Amino acid sequence: MGSSKRxxxxxxxxxxxxxxxxxxxxxxxxxxxxxxxxxGLMYHFATKEAxxxxxxxxxxxxxxxxxxxxxxxxxxxxxxxxxxRVYVEVAMTGQFDRADFAVFFDxxxxxxxxxxxxxxxxxxxxxxxxxxxxxxxxxxxxxxxxDGYWTAAATGVxxxxxxxxxxxxxxxxxxxxxxx
Numbered sequence: 606m607g608s609s610k611r612x613x614x615x616x617x618x619x620x621x622x623x624x625x626x627x628x629x630x631x632x633x634x635x636x637x638x639x640x641x642x643x644x645g646l647m648y649h650f651a652t653k654e655a656x657x658x659x660x661x662x663x664x665x666x667x668x669x670x671x672x673x674x675x676x677x678x679x680x681x682x683x684x685x686x687x688x689x690r691v692y693v694e695v696a697m698t699g700q701f702d703r704a705d706f707a708v709f710f711d712x713x714x715x716x717x718x719x720x721x722x723x724x725x726x727x728x729x730x731x732x733x734x735x736x737x738x739x740x741x742x743x744x745x746x747x748x749x750x751x752d753g754y755w756t757a758a759a760t761g762v763x764x765x766x767x768x769x770x771x772x773x774x775x776x777x778x779x780x781x782x783x784x785x
Contacts, residue, residue, distance in 0.1 A: 611649050614639045615663040618656060622704035632656065657711070661718045664708045665725040671695045672729060680728055685736055688729045689744045690781050696751035697774065706759040740783075747780040 617638035621630050632653055636646040650656035676683055676691045683691070712718035730748060732741050754773065757764045765773060 610639075610641070610645075611659070612663075614641070614646055614649055614656070615660055618660045619664070619704040619708075622660075622707045623702060630657065630660075654717075657715075658717060658721065660708055661712055661721045664705055665721050668695065668699075669725045669729075671699055685732050685740075685744060686781060686783050689732075689748055692726075692729050693747050693751040693777055693781070696755040697770070697777070699755065701755050701759040703760055706756060743780045743782075747777050750777060750780070 614635060617640075618630055618635045621634055621638055630653070632643055632646055632650070635650075635656055636643045639646060646656075650659055672691050672695050673680065675695055676687065680688070709722065712722055732744060736744075750773070754765060
């Protein structure tokens with residue numbers, strides 16, 4: 606990503622979250638990590654809440670950009686199968702770590718933080734009401750498999766052995782197969 610001060614701060618905040626033992630994200634720590642004074646950081650993020658919201662948006666935007674690049678066309682032209690397929694592929698091949706997980710997990714506890722994830726992911730993950738039940742169940746199962754995969758990979762808690770990745774991809778392919 607670019608090298609604006611704002612991005613420098615956000616990248617630094619993510620580095621703090623990657624720290625062994627789980628980093629503490631404070632305005633002081635984020636300023637030091639970014640090589641700024643606290644007032645310099647506060648020019649971009651006036652409060653800790655604004656900083657955390659900025660980090661949530663930054664990480665969710667990165668996911669969204671990865672998915673759009675993989676889709677290779679406007680999102681609104683994709684079918685539900687194509688949208689879920691892209692989400693699953695990114696979740697199972699992306700380089701995610703504990704900072705990504707921390708940002709996602711922390712958002713669960715604050716509605717304003719959750720809104721950033723929902724706004725960016727709902728167009729990818731929502732399924733139309735008229736989708737046949739079997740397709741809905743298969744697409745949902747594929748998405749949930751991918752959710753578990755990226756969570757395990759990002760946290761390092763019960764990660765999937767590399768040898769099993771291809772077999773899991775086969776399961777996803779079976780779930781994602783469109784019925785004629």
